[in-house]
Amino acid sequence: xxxxxVRFLVKEGVVVKIENWPNFPNSPLCSKAYxxxxxQYHPQxxxxxxxxxxxxxxxxxxxxxxxxxxxxxxxxxxxxxIREKYGPEAVIFYVGDPKEPRAAVQxxxxxxxxxxxxxxxxxxxxxxxxxxxxxTFGFPxxxxxxxxxxxxxxxxxxxPAWSRPFVxxxxxxxxxxxxxxxxxxxxRTPTAEKLADIHLQLRPATDGxxxxxIMNVMLKxxxxxxxxxxxxxxGFNELxxxxxxxxxxxxxxxxWVPAGKIIDAARLIGKNKxxxxxxxxxxxxxNRNGVQNHRAILTLIAxxxxxxxxGGIVIPTYPLMPxxxxxxxxxxxxxELMSKLRDKRLDKEYFPVWAExxxxxxxxxxxxxxxxxxxxxMIMWGGNLMMWPQTHxxxxxxxxxxxxxxxxxxxxxxxxxxxxxxxxxxxCFERLAPFAFFGRRIFGRRVLKSIGExxxxxxxxxxxxxxxxxKEEFWGxxxxxxxxxxxxxxxxxLNDLEEHIEEGITIPAxxxxxxxxxxxxxxxxxxxxxxxxxxxxIEVYSNILERHGFDPLPTFKMxxxxxxxxxxxxxxxxxxxxxxxxxWRETPWLRELMPYPIVNINPEDAEKxxxxxxxxxxxxxPWGKVMVKAHLTRIVPRGVVDVLHGWPExxxxxxxxxxxxxISGFPPFKECICEVKRDR
Amino acid sequence: xxxxxxxxxxxxxxGCQTCVIACKEENNTPPGVSxxxxxxxxxxxxxxxxxxxxxxxxxxxxxxxCPMKAVYRDNHGIIRTNYTKCIGRRSCINACPYNARFLIVxxxxxxxxxxxxxxxxxxxxxxGTSCNxxxxxxxxxxxxxxxxxxxxxxxxxxxxxxxxxxxxxxxLVKESRAFRMVIDRAKPRIYYLAPSEDYAKKIMEVAKRAxxxxxxxxxxxxxxGKYLA
Numbered sequence: 001x002x003x004x005x006v007r008f009l010v011k012e013g014v015v016v017k018i019e020n021w022p023n024f025p026n027s028p029l030c031s032k033a034y035x036x037x038x039x040q041y042h043p044q045x046x047x048x049x050x051x052x053x054x055x056x057x058x059x060x061x062x063x064x065x066x067x068x069x070x071x072x073x074x075x076x077x078x079x080x081x082i083r084e085k086y087g088p089e090a091v092i093f094y095v096g097d098p099k100e101p102r103a104a105v106q107x108x109x110x111x112x113x114x115x116x117x118x119x120x121x122x123x124x125x126x127x128x129x130x131x132x133x134x135x136t137f138g139f140p141x142x143x144x145x146x147x148x149x150x151x152x153x154x155x156x157x158x159x160p161a162w163s164r165p166f167v168x169x170x171x172x173x174x175x176x177x178x179x180x181x182x183x184x185x186x187x188r189t190p191t192a193e194k195l196a197d198i199h200l201q202l203r204p205a206t207d208g209x210x211x212x213x214i215m216n217v218m219l220k221x222x223x224x225x226x227x228x229x230x231x232x233x234x235g236f237n238e239l240x241x242x243x244x245x246x247x248x249x250x251x252x253x254x255x256w257v258p259a260g261k262i263i264d265a266a267r268l269i270g271k272n273k274x275x276x277x278x279x280x281x282x283x284x285x286x287n288r289n290g291v292q293n294h295r296a297i298l299t300l301i302a303x304x305x306x307x308x309x310x311g312g313i314v315i316p317t318y319p320l321m322p323x324x325x326x327x328x329x330x331x332x333x334x335x336e337l338m339s340k341l342r343d344k345r346l347d348k349e350y351f352p353v354w355a356e357x358x359x360x361x362x363x364x365x366x367x368x369x370x371x372x373x374x375x376x377x378m379i380m381w382g383g384n385l386m387m388w389p390q391t392h393x394x395x396x397x398x399x400x401x402x403x404x405x406x407x408x409x410x411x412x413x414x415x416x417x418x419x420x421x422x423x424x425x426x427x428c429f430e431r432l433a434p435f436a437f438f439g440r441r442i443f444g445r446r447v448l449k450s451i452g453e454x455x456x457x458x459x460x461x462x463x464x465x466x467x468x469x470x471k472e473e474f475w476g477x478x479x480x481x482x483x484x485x486x487x488x489x490x491x492x493x494l495n496d497l498e499e500h501i502e503e504g505i506t507i508p509a510x511x512x513x514x515x516x517x518x519x520x521x522x523x524x525x526x527x528x529x530x531x532x533x534x535x536x537x538i539e540v541y542s543n544i545l546e547r548h549g550f551d552p553l554p555t556f557k558m559x560x561x562x563x564x565x566x567x568x569x570x571x572x573x574x575x576x577x578x579x580x581x582x583x584w585r586e587t588p589w590l591r592e593l594m595p596y597p598i599v600n601i602n603p604e605d606a607e608k609x610x611x612x613x614x615x616x617x618x619x620x621x622p623w624g625k626v627m628v629k630a631h632l633t634r635i636v637p638r639g640v641v642d643v644l645h646g647w648p649e650x651x652x653x654x655x656x657x658x659x660x661x662x663i664s665g666f667p668p669f670k671e672c673i674c675e676v677k678r679d680r
Numbered sequence: 681x682x683x684x685x686x687x688x689x690x691x692x693x694x695g696c697q698t699c700v701i702a703c704k705e706e707n708n709t710p711p712g713v714s715x716x717x718x719x720x721x722x723x724x725x726x727x728x729x730x731x732x733x734x735x736x737x738x739x740x741x742x743x744x745x746c747p748m749k750a751v752y753r754d755n756h757g758i759i760r761t762n763y764t765k766c767i768g769r770r771s772c773i774n775a776c777p778y779n780a781r782f783l784i785v786x787x788x789x790x791x792x793x794x795x796x797x798x799x800x801x802x803x804x805x806x807x808g809t810s811c812n813x814x815x816x817x818x819x820x821x822x823x824x825x826x827x828x829x830x831x832x833x834x835x836x837x838x839x840x841x842x843x844x845x846x847x848x849x850x851x852l853v854k855e856s857r858a859f860r861m862v863i864d865r866a867k868p869r870i871y872y873l874a875p876s877e878d879y880a881k882k883i884m885e886v887a888k889r890a891x892x893x894x895x896x897x898x899x900x901x902x903x904x905g906k907y908l909a
Binding site: 011012014015016017018020028029030031032034035037038041042043161162165166168169172188190191193194577578588589590592593603633634635 | 691692694695696697698700701702704705711712714720722725726727728729789790791792793794795796798799800830831833834835
């Protein structure tokens, strides 16, 4: 299975063994991969389309089994009716996790005539950082792992040890090979413990101040790339002036990071080039100043000048197409239709910068959109209402819609109690689409027969498309034809992929990888030298932000201040080794590792409160509370506690206020204040 | 006789739990049985992850402790349990200071059935008997590493023959940072590599306490907890 390099052995039609696929781009596997059997053959998997027979909000939905034909009939007639009455934009097409359905659902959304396609990335995950990247660099990047040229790697706000162990393995090897590491994380993660020459253990949500203090030292001690800054940074003088007040001594008080360590880090960065960065897709943007905090980190990268150089941050010269989580602009019909649909976006008045840059709609204002009568129906693949802060408001909003469809692997009451039709999705063993690609290397899949009546996500999207009258646009419902329409660009077919299942097919690049492409006009569509931004430079000073009334510089704002009543800072949304968000908890092999929801609390904070290991405790913020068990650990610093998201019995997102970053609309998952008390 | 065992490099263990699940997947162990597990320990404010498994000890207290002679060492040096002789008295479980032996309270996870178990015809787990890591003997006799070792993404687990002076494990244990966690008289065929000699002693002391605490607690994160009861 080609996303993660899972090899599997089938006997009598049953998967009986999971094996690692050596030398695969994303190899080796993680714990979840080895637990796939229990998920695949879980007795509670959804196997048939279901329809509720009692109205929403009346308690038991009384689900009844229906045929796919009946399900599609209902869906198509309801969607047409709503389009007729309110316009196509009243329907939201949403994809959560997994990300594989996205391209097909996007195509369905735009073909139907709605611009309101959204994802969990555009709501609480990757896209706020991406917005910061597009505003500042003009291209998306989460940085690059070290190469043989790299001398220093800065890992900022991400814990690959538990999110992507195969990346961590490579980082450990890089360290063995002499690469130095700075790790920025409030927690003593295994990533920090195993890699860091300097661990900057900052107060959550103060990343911007820390980056500005490092820049303060680099500017003062001339540790930055002067030629690059002069030529390629828009707003360099304004930055110099702004960073002046962020002295290490002052920032120590803001971030809790000792001034000496900040100075050491700045010197390590300034004197070890090339330097590369690994950034978090979400950790640094889960606060109300998230985009600007992330922009401050990007500005620090710009000061090193290690952009598009070997061993630093690189921009692929000849990418095949955007990753599946974004979807290809041609296949999704984004390129063709978006300009006509843009005006009907739900978010454009609320988050204008976002709406200008991101094609996915920002959905954190879903309750507002619904209350304003702008949304009447929603169809979601892998949606989870627990994802949102103050979840109950989103449950109310979804409940009040005229028509809601969900596609999923399991029945999840906290989401599906608010939907009308529930469709059973095939697992990754059972789906053909999409193919996988890494750089310019493409891999196909071997497909097993689905259990029950499960259908793969793409097929569901295609068949709904056909039922809505778009037979041609959805290849008569044939997923392989849809995939071949993409593959034909490179002169290959699914059959070719099947013949080369082991090694994949590499599409030759038109030329060798190029570096410093901004110097020779290879980054901009118009062929001019520079970066793909309005000023053609890296925009530390953003005229776009200024035009929309925001600070043009990557300014820092203090996060929520703990009080006597709520003296602790709450982090949610970090990764654990055995779950992915809310998924896998039904899998006993993984569940044994963490049977109950827990709060990670520093032993000193616990002792002050009379809390012992395994005690039942209440974590409470001004906005909500949950009951969990205490785990005493120095992984979290004093003053900070950490509760994993995605526990239906202890949904920590009820503690988070609906108080969003005004630029991205992202919630403050990593700056909320709280208190932990023994449950007596 | 060969003495197969492990070297665990604590500077490379990242607590990702892949070995734990790979073991369950390979061996189809019953609910609550974890032949390898990874403890989180705190050594002077630094966090380490420490894999614990059956060390197939020399002077094994589990063998000595079993009145039924159900626990024995086979001719590959692997400590095995004879399921027909075991009467579930837990003597071996109580004797093992590494909490590496388990009583089977339920044979399969799902009452509705698990197709992969049926196809593989898993029969060796009998409710009310005890079990321990078998070193994946089916794999190692074919020259493969045990499932946990093969799955470890960072190469923190190394497997080999301590009798062979040229094996990787024999070479590694000569390093001054290597330590063996001997509790009572049980000498597991497991050596750990600490960052330095100094750390070796500290980590060993904390790890021993963690094992004791694991036995005392009725729950624990990433450990055995309630399944020990």
